[in-house]
Amino acid sequence: AQSVTQLGSHVSVSEGALVLLRCNYSSSVPPYLFWYVQYPNQGLQLLLKYTSAATLVKGINGFEAEFKKSETSFHLTKPSAHMSDAAEYFCAVSPPGQAGRRALTFGSGTRLQVQP
Amino acid sequence: ETGVTQSPTHLIKTRGQQVTLRCSSQSGHNTVSWYQQALGQGPQFIFQYYREEENGRGNFPPRFSGLQFPNYSSELNVNALELDDSALYLCASSKQGSGELFFGEGSRLTVL
Numbered sequence: 001a002q003s004v005t006q007l008g009s010h011v012s013v014s015e016g017a018l019v020l021l022r023c024n025y026s027s028s029v030p031p032y033l034f035w036y037v038q039y040p041n042q043g044l045q046l047l048l049k050y051t052s053a054a055t056l057v058k059g060i061n062g063f064e065a066e067f068k069k070s071e072t073s074f075h076l077t078k079p080s081a082h083m084s085d086a087a088e089y090f091c092a093v094s095p096p097g098q099a100g101r102r103a104l105t106f107g108s109g110t111r112l113q114v115q116p
Numbered sequence: 117e118t119g120v121t122q123s124p125t126h127l128i129k130t131r132g133q134q135v136t137l138r139c140s141s142q143s144g145h146n147t148v149s150w151y152q153q154a155l156g157q158g159p160q161f162i163f164q165y166y167r168e169e170e171n172g173r174g175n176f177p178p179r180f181s182g183l184q185f186p187n188y189s190s191e192l193n194v195n196a197l198e199l200d201d202s203a204l205y206l207c208a209s210s211k212q213g214s215g216e217l218f219f220g221e222g223s224r225l226t227v228l
Binding site for chain 2: 044045090108109
């Protein structure tokens, strides 16, 4: 069975500071990994995905994540936080292969606050 | 290109009632998944439909059922509603091989 652990249910940063949201996964085989963002009262939007190509993945809005197999991690980073980044962020994992036809297992989420 | 649309956006039911939630998938997508997101938690997989057949199911009881239609739209039905069924229900569509789910904005169900 696969699982995802997001360390820190709440993260607060100052505008312009580095954003680091942590995600560790558990899987018997290298999975596909995703980061989604959810703004209040909205659905989820894909930020980026890792599907066994380059280990450093660049996404939308300046976010990126690095797949580290040795650490079973897929942490999300952004060099400089913007007020509009305030939202809930979810890390998710799925079995490899048959992309789009596999269920996602989500972490419990990290709420990012950006202070002016 | 029309995105994933869900209806209704909000609804209130009482315990024991039944509810049907609807989802129109994004154009060209043949797979629909449903997720339940309780307050303060991550989404949990309910089931997935591919070419009108259930293609996987999470840890939800049989009173959660679904359908997918020839146009790839979908319904989620929940019978004998319980208080713990109160949640945001998210529909997501995808195209085989894309590796990306496109989510709707959800239907928020409150069970009193």
